[in-house]
Every structure is written in structure tokens, then in C-alpha cells.
Amino acid sequence: MTTPHGYPASYYVESTALPAERAALRGSIRADVCVVGGGIAGCSTALHLAERGLRVVLLEQHRIGWGASGRSGAQALYGIAASQSKLERLIGPADARRVWDMTLEGIDLIRDRITRHGIDCDWVSG
DSSP: OBOTTSOBOOHHHHTSOOOOOOOOOOSOOOOSEEEEOOSHHHHHHHHHHHHTTOOEEEEOSSOTTOSGGGGSOOOOOSSOSSOHHHHHHHHOHHHHHHHHHHHHHHHHHHHHHHHHHTOOSOOOOO
16 A cells, blocks of 8 residues: 555654655756665665765665665664574674773664764653
């Protein structure tokens, strides 16, 4: 089932303003990097590269957040989908700790981007 705008029907589409429609790319464009896909990973990649001074083009077939990213639970969680003890058995305590620390850094990075870019996303810690 889809909405009148063509998005797959979901709570998130019904509860937020849709991103603006953009004109299709016509002709050619110059960039250092072309990111294909405007989901969470594509948008994050494009932002990180642009912040480093690269000219970035982000291409999305539909609209930003069209697919699974537009239907995520929007929860930023630390850790991974394995217990810390299992991870320690698999890669050792030191590397398991590095993985844990990296997930905490990821949460900090999200908070930093929200603040730096004034992203209105109703962030709630806890």
C-alpha cells in the first residue's frame, strides 16, 4: 500500500512532513563523488564527504528516505546485535571493547551532527 505521494504507507510518513520533491537530474554535473541512494547511509556519506570539502552529488531514484530508512524505528542504539561476552569470545576482549567504544562514538557523532546542522529531529536521549 502506498500514500498519495507514492511512499510506502507507514506511521512515519503519516506523522511527518515529506521532504521536498526535487527535479530529476538532466544533463551532466561535475562532482568529486557521486553517492547513490538517499537513505540513512547515503545521506550520512554525502554529508561527511561534503564536510571534508569534496563536491558531492547525492542521487535518489524517489525521495530522500524512500525505502527502509524512511520506515526505521529511528532509534540510535549503542552496541551491536551480539552480546559483549559473545563478541569477546569471537574477537577477544580488547577488540570487543574497541567495537563497543566505536558504537558510543557513533552516538556522539549523531548528536554532534544534529547540533552542528540544526537538525530538527526531536532527539531524546535515554
